[in-house]
Amino acid sequence: MRCLRPDKPWTTKLSSAGLVYCHFGSQILGGLLGLPADSPVVTLLYDKLYENFVEEIDAIDNGISQRDGEPRYALTTNLSARVGHLNPRWNDPDQDTEAGFKRAMELVGGEFMERLDYYHRAWLPARALVEEAVRRRFEVDASGEVLELPQGGCPWKEHVFGLEKELALPKALQLVLYPDRGGQWRVQSVPAGPHTFESRLPLPEPWRGVRDEALSQLTGIPGCVFVHASGFIGGNRTREGALEMARRTSCFRSSHLPLHLP
Structure with missing residues (x-):
């Protein structure tokens, strides 16, 4: 499934995470930041977090290669891989996946919040600084x-x-x-x-x-x-x-x- 928002250029097939973000991401970010879902800050951060956090999950979950040619090295520590390592090993006696799922929620939720905090409190102020410098060039x-x-x-x-x-x-x-x-x-x-x-x-x-x-x-x-x-x-x-x-x-x-x- 593609992103259902006609105002966005993204074409990567959505995972379940991407589908939730596509429909509810603005409301989620607005609630976390205490801002209206349609505010310029939320709109800018919504795009930034999709392109630099969620889209990677969508692509990996749907088996979409990052490049057409042979990769120069293996990427084994991305977010999807870290979540995958929380699953029980195939030969573990205890195959309880619920504990791993809870740990995965904590891992992904923590990283998402850290990324949002960085973009909101560091990346966004930097943009204002650069824009002012551009106008004064x-x-x-x-x-x-x-x-x-x-x-x-x-x-x-x-x-x-x-x-x-x-x-x-x-x-x-x-x-x-x-x-x-x-x-x-x-x-x-x-x-x-x-x-x-x-x-x-x-x-x-x-x-x-x-x-x-x-x-x-x-x-x-x-x-x-x-x-x-x-x-x-x-x-x-x-x-x-x-x-x-x-x-x-x-x-x-x-x-x-x-x-x-x-």
């Missing part, structure tokens, strides 16, 4: 391609991809600035996609693997700390230095200017 750099976040550790990548589409940004975001926990700053490339390590705009190749004063001399930017060997991230002691690294990277990409500008 031209205050950071005239190109509109550099995003500045007020704190590190924020899960920004998925929100960048979603907001680019939702807000129909005319230009893709390329680089993100944020402070680290030590008070220094990072400049990081936006990934080319949600499931790849490839960067949209890696820091220039001659900078990669160079550190500290040698990097500052190479770039002409004071306070440089490092650039990763792959170019996906670099660091500077100050916001101004990290922003200049971002601007220099954009300039080199667009016009092949020298990496060390006077």
Whole structure:
């Protein structure tokens, strides 16, 4: 059975868990969060929890492969597998499945609540932070391609991809600035996609693997700390230095200017 809600794009065949979630998920989430079932927060979390929790259960329960080709490794610790391990062994003298079922309910219920708590109290606030940064991006750099976040550790990548589409940004975001926990700053490339390590705009190749004063001399930017060997991230002691690294990277990409500008 497919999802019966015409407003959703999901096509994975439903398990019994998915069927319950499809019909009653919004009411369940609203009750747990103390919000109306049709509130924007519940609607957003409903989709997020289905795509990142329930749909996996539906697919595994219905024998739907995650990929068409040969998998590179086995996945044996997913939620469905953990529930399956709670069943009695085939050769156990005691074949009482009721005890295992109760343990499974506790396991799945606990994980569901933990995931809801994370998405509600961490993932959702991060989205608001990234959206505000997107709207203020031209205050950071005239190109509109550099995003500045007020704190590190924020899960920004998925929100960048979603907001680019939702807000129909005319230009893709390329680089993100944020402070680290030590008070220094990072400049990081936006990934080319949600499931790849490839960067949209890696820091220039001659900078990669160079550190500290040698990097500052190479770039002409004071306070440089490092650039990763792959170019996906670099660091500077100050916001101004990290922003200049971002601007220099954009300039080199667009016009092949020298990496060390006077």
